[in-house]
Amino acid sequence: MSPADLVLTPQGVRFRGRVFPCSIGKTGVTTAKREGDKATPAGVHRVTGLWYRPDRISRPAAWARPIGPADLWCDAPGHPHYNHHARAPLAASHERLRRADPLYDLILTTDWNWPDAVPGRGSAIFLHQWRRPCHGTEGCIAFARADLIWIAERxxxxxxxxxxxxxxxxxVTAQP
Structure with a gap:
């Protein structure tokens, strides 16, 4: 492991010499990830993308892509765009990346079950803003907004x- 790795620990995520409180999936970590199980997949994953809401925050890094009204993430296991970015209109099940709440104002996408997605193995494992401390996610790893921005910048x-x-x-962490 390197200081440049994001590492989940019992205290939070360690990255570049700091530890950030975080929330994980409501059912914990799993080695048998399935769509809708509310678990964070165990393993070594890689950051694949950085998305941000330009109407709400500044671009955190040169490689960040703006989230527009038509940006979606497909979570329909039988669809060709499963676990991939898609654009509206899309009749298949999906998540809107441009949400009314601030959870997806900044997203780091991962390579969990991507790019060659296995149907039903899980989708949309992101690093994003938490709803509040101690509130489990649907499988993502979530942080306080300021911490997520710090991570995204680096x-x-x-x-x-x-x-x-x-x-x-x-x-997995004590209160900040």
């Missing part, structure tokens, strides 16, 4: 995200 395509197969429950 991460790059290919940054490793290491998730050991031992965390349980929706929160």
């Amino acid at each position: 991460a790059s395509p290919g940054t490793r995200l290491i998730v050991p197969a031992r965390a349980q429950g929706g929160e």
Whole structure:
């Protein structure tokens, strides 16, 4: 492991000499990820993208892509765009990347089940803003907004995200 890796620990995510409180999937970490299981997949993943809402925050890094009204993420296991960015209109099940709440104002996407997605193995494993501390996610890793911005400013395509197969429950860290 390197200081440039994002590493999930019992205290939070360690990155570049700091530890950031975070929330993980409501059902903990799994080695058998399935669509809708509310678990964070264990393993070594890589950051593949950085998306941001230009109407809400400044561009965090030169490689960041703006989120527009038509940007979606397909979560329909039988669809050809499963676990990939898509654009509206899309009749298949999907998540809107441009949300009314601030959770996806800044997203780092990962290579979990990507680019060659296996149907039903899970989609949209992102690093994003948390709803509130101690609130588990649907499988993503979530942070306080300021911490997520700090991470996004320093991460790059290919940054490793290491998730050991031992965390349980929706929160792996003490309150900030």
